[in-house]
Amino acid sequence: MLRGLYTAWTGMVNEQKRLDVISHNMANSDTVGYKDERVTSQAFDQVLAIKIRDGSQAYHNEAIGRLSLGVKIGEVYTDFTQGSVRQTSGTYDLALSGSGFFTVNVTDKNGDVHTRYTRDGRFMLTKEGLLVDSEGNAVQGQGGDIHINPASVNVTVSADGVINADGQYIDTLKITDFEDYDYLVKYGDTMYEPLAGATETDASAQILQGYTEQSNVKVVQEMVDMITITRAYEANQKVIRSYDSMLDRAVNQVGRLG
Numbered sequence: 001m002l003r004g005l006y007t008a009w010t011g012m013v014n015e016q017k018r019l020d021v022i023s024h025n026m027a028n029s030d031t032v033g034y035k036d037e038r039v040t041s042q043a044f045d046q047v048l049a050i051k052i053r054d055g056s057q058a059y060h061n062e063a064i065g066r067l068s069l070g071v072k073i074g075e076v077y078t079d080f081t082q083g084s085v086r087q088t089s090g091t092y093d094l095a096l097s098g099s100g101f102f103t104v105n106v107t108d109k110n111g112d113v114h115t116r117y118t119r120d121g122r123f124m125l126t127k128e129g130l131l132v133d134s135e136g137n138a139v140q141g142q143g144g145d146i147h148i149n150p151a152s153v154n155v156t157v158s159a160d161g162v163i164n165a166d167g168q169y170i171d172t173l174k175i176t177d178f179e180d181y182d183y184l185v186k187y188g189d190t191m192y193e194p195l196a197g198a199t200e201t202d203a204s205a206q207i208l209q210g211y212t213e214q215s216n217v218k219v220v221q222e223m224v225d226m227i228t229i230t231r232a233y234e235a236n237q238k239v240i241r242s243y244d245s246m247l248d249r250a251v252n253q254v255g256r257l258g
Helices: 003-027 219-257
Strands: 037-043 050-052 061-063 071-078 085-087 094-097 101-107 113-118 138-141 155-157 162-165 168-172 175-178 184-187 191-194 206-209 211-213
Touching (some): 003 037, 003 071, 003 219, 094 101, 101 191, 138 168
Parallel strands (some): 094 211
Antiparallel strands (some): 037 071, 050 061, 101 175, 113 191, 155 162
8 A cells, every 4th residue: 555655655755856856947037048958757677676685585675565666856957948038128138049159167166177069159358358248257269268459449250150349359258059958957047068979069059149048948848836735735645644544544444444
């Protein structure tokens, strides 16, 4: 009889984790460059309840009956589809149309520099003329850090990333793409870093100056999924209440009659 309690419990834990992911998506529905995260569910690959060194099986572990394996989170993956673009008219606001990422250098608290990739194109110039992202990380061009004279009046960025300031060539933005996005690890909400084995490839994205790419989270779909998860969670709660009621009757009524 207690097997159903175990199965219902795994269902509740699984739905709670799914709800956490959806809540994070909803919180970032207005975050520039954010990519929606999705969740899959799967059965446990092995029974969690076993007999360990009891009198009948002194040196072997054995599954207890035909216990349901329950359910768990299978994978949390990122949906890299294109988000909508919004016009800002900002000189250093850039959006990518197509596959690829802006390249930035991130310096951690230990002073180590990490090359990471993002779709968040809200860039700006420092007082020294260094082009940085919204967190102060240096945006990379083909020649490294990009420096633009802050006094420049007319700064243009072409579709292929060529930067000109007052008619003078500055640099070309380094746009990077990868053959398999499964090799990318997420940092924060919009940053990615490749794992060993990641293969770079030519990016097909075009650059739109004066625009930013918005989050690709579909709020209505997320709300529908949230309702579905809530219903599933409540169904598992009802299963546990039913088992609790049956156990109460077995102990306090059937047992008393015996």
